[in-house]
Amino acid sequence: MDEERFIIEVEKHTILYDITHQYYKDNVRKDKAWCLVGGVIGVEDETRKDVAFDVNVRMVLLAHELGLGYAALKKISKVLGIPALHLKTYQRHDKRVTVAEIERGLESLHRTREQVRQAYADVDPDVAELLREDAEAVINISVSFDGTWQKRGFTSHYGIGVCIDILTGLVIDYEILSCYCHACALKGNAKQEQKITEEEYDSWRQTHSDCARNFAGSSKAMEQESAKRMWARRKSLSTAKKVKRHQQEMQEGPTYGAGMD
Numbered sequence: 357m358d359e360e361r362f363i364i365e366v367e368k369h370t371i372l373y374d375i376t377h378q379y380y381k382d383n384v385r386k387d388k389a390w391c392l393v394g395g396v397i398g399v400e401d402e403t404r405k406d407v408a409f410d411v412n413v414r415m416v417l418l419a420h421e422l423g424l425g426y427a428a429l430k431k432i433s434k435v436l437g438i439p440a441l442h443l444k445t446y447q448r449h450d451k452r453v454t455v456a457e458i459e460r461g462l463e464s465l466h467r468t469r470e471q472v473r474q475a476y477a478d479v480d481p482d483v484a485e486l487l488r489e490d491a492e493a494v495i496n497i498s499v500s501f502d503g504t505w506q507k508r509g510f511t512s513h514y515g516i517g518v519c520i521d522i523l524t525g526l527v528i529d530y531e532i533l534s535c536y537c538h539a540c541a542l543k544g545n546a547k548q549e550q551k552i553t554e555e556e557y558d559s560w561r562q563t564h565s566d567c568a569r570n571f572a573g574s575s576k577a578m579e580q581e582s583a584k585r586m587w588a589r590r591k592s593l594s595t596a597k598k599v600k601r602h603q604q605e606m607q608e609g610p611t612y613g614a615g616m617d
């Protein structure tokens with residue numbers, strides 16, 4: 357498909373990207389517009405939608421890669437002279453991209469742990485024997501630990517602790533701590549400004565299951581806490597089955613980590 361031509365044709369139908377268009381939220385009209393675009397450039401409906409979807413996902417990925425949020429992405433779009441994503445579209449893709457990134461990270465962590473186990477088996481015949489008998493056996497390894505923060509000066513909202521295998525130098529586990537949740541901050545402000553009542557706030561709190569805040573101490577205390585959490589969950593998760601469980605737990609909050617003991 358000629359993508360340049362596709363973009364030119366899409367630009368002719370402002371309903372497809374202009375959020376101020378009176379029928380922007382009318383999916384029937386939008387589908388008709390897509391059909392017109394498709395008729396001109398000669399592609400199937402699904403292909404057209406996939407390309408539009410792909411561009412949106414890539415914009416969200418760009419924001420993730422640069423460590424930016426929606427407001428920054430909007431500015432970038434403005435400077436480039438391209439239509440900005442609608443906030444709701446951004447949020448929808450942001451969620452999907454985040455889940456995909458977590459899954460990819462966990463798969464990578466799983467592969468790393470396998471490499472570490474293999475490395476110890478290569479240098480220690482006893483470990484090799486143990487793993488031959490039980491591929492999921494917990495083995496003794498030597499690790500070091502380090503922590504860092506999103507910004508300096510012990511004022512960061514976010515910190516990360518990392519567990520590193522000494523033999524291979526590979527990261528085998530990590531723990532991210534956050535003492536800030538944007539949703540909580542927004543609701544807290546609304547309560548303070550009396551835009552919502554105490555009861556409304558309380559009932560919202562009860563339904564707020566995906567709170568980003570998982571630590572209540574100072575940012576200075578994050579390093580110690582992240583080590584404590586990782587060491588508390590030390591158990592072998594070397595099988596794909598267990599990694600699956602790990603993925604679920606990562607998305608829910610507390611995690612179980614490295615194949616170490």
Ligand SMILES: [Zn+2]
Pocket residue numbers: 537538539540541564566567568569
């Ligand atoms: Zn929260």
